[in-house]
Amino acid sequence: MVAAVQPQNNSARISSAECVIFDFDGPLCHLFARRTAASVADTLRAAYVDGPGGGPAPGWPETSDPLRLLTAAFDDGALLPPERAQRMEQSLSSEEVAAAAVAFPTGYADTLVRTLHATGRTVAVATDNSADAVRRYLAGRNLLEPFGERLCGRLCNGTGLRLKPDPDCVLRALESTGADAAATTMIGDSPQDVAAARAAGVGFVGYARNERKARELRTAGAAWVVGSLREVLLTVDPLAHV
Numbered sequence: 326m327v328a329a330v331q332p333q334n335n336s337a338r339i340s341s342a343e344c345v346i347f348d349f350d351g352p353l354c355h356l357f358a359r360r361t362a363a364s365v366a367d368t369l370r371a372a373y374v375d376g377p378g379g380g381p382a383p384g385w386p387e388t389s390d391p392l393r394l395l396t397a398a399f400d401d402g403a404l405l406p407p408e409r410a411q412r413m414e415q416s417l418s419s420e421e422v423a424a425a426a427v428a429f430p431t432g433y434a435d436t437l438v439r440t441l442h443a444t445g446r447t448v449a450v451a452t453d454n455s456a457d458a459v460r461r462y463l464a465g466r467n468l469l470e471p472f473g474e475r476l477c478g479r480l481c482n483g484t485g486l487r488l489k490p491d492p493d494c495v496l497r498a499l500e501s502t503g504a505d506a507a508a509t510t511m512i513g514d515s516p517q518d519v520a521a522a523r524a525a526g527v528g529f530v531g532y533a534r535n536e537r538k539a540r541e542l543r544t545a546g547a548a549w550v551v552g553s554l555r556e557v558l559l560t561v562d563p564l565a566h567v
Contacts, residue, residue: 336549336560338528344504345441346495346522349452349459349478351431351514352532352554353438356421356454356462358429363389365420370394373405373413391417392453392488399486414481421458428462431532433554435466440562442471449475451498451511451521453488475501490520499525512557514538516545530557 339345350356357365366389374385374394384404386393395417398410405413441448448471450459456478463469463476477497479488487493499509510528511518519542522529531547532554533539542550551557558565 339510339530339557340560341508342446342510342528343508344447344449344499344502344510346449346451346498346502346509346511346527347434347438348511348513348515348518349450349454349462351534352512353434353450354425354428354430354462356424356428356458359427360420360424361389362391365417365424366391366394368420369413369416372416373398373409391420396486396488399481411481414479414486418455418457421455422461425458425462426465430466431554433558435468436565437554437558437561438468438471440558440565444562446561447475447502447504448472449477449498449502451477451494453479453494453517455479477501489515489517490524492521492524495521495525495527499527512554514542516541519545519547 347353369391370385374382382404384397386397388394395414398405398413438448450456450472452459456476459476459478460469463472475498477494479486479494489495495511499506502509506526510530511522511525512530512532513519513522514532514534519529519531523546529547529549531539531542531550533542533550533552539550539552
């Protein structure tokens with residue numbers, strides 16, 4: 326069980342928030358719950374990274390995280406030509422959309438989204454994953470209506486990739502809502518989320534499904550870390566039937 330750290334100013338901020346921005350993989354669902362992130366990384370590595378003999382090409386990180394592989398493809402070191410890096414991003418997007426069709430929902434996430442929407446808050450998504458994957462998942466949960474088109478995934482133009490801790494997707498999500506940063510809170514599950522929220526000037530609630538993640542979030546500066554979104558739901562609506 327992850328112990329919550331809940332200073333009054335943080336709980337008050339989300340209970341009075343006009344807008345809540347969700348990270349996708351973690352706070353809303355477990356995207357790679359059935360097909361693991363490691364298996365997706367292996368697929369990308371085999372298609373774009375491994376040399377002719379099947380061994381790893383020099384310069385690439387040893388990682389099971391497909392987003393780290395994608396970041397390496399777009400780094401200044403030019404490990405892949407731009408057009409091939411774009412194809413890698415498209416392949417990852419396809420994998421994410423397929424994973425979204427069978428992703429596991431995070432406990433209390435659906436209810437929290439619907440409660441925020443029903444009580445007049447605006448909700449949005451800011452994620453390093455594909456916006457198409459977010460849309461596919463939300464459609465399957467009948468949650469597209471609360472979010473509308475405020476689904477801000479990674480952008481790839483062939484020459485650059487701006488992932489968190491760069492605040493790009495958070496700033497785009499904030500702009501899509503028309504809300505003030507001071508009236509907005511983000512729910513995320515990584516140190517990169519903490520840094521992106523801070524750079525965008527929005528509040529932050531950390532979601533940690535285990536104590537290791539909780540320690541990482543607190544070390545990154547998250548003042549309020551919860552082990553269950555039930556805590557956030559009851560802060561937003563103390564009378565929620567959960």
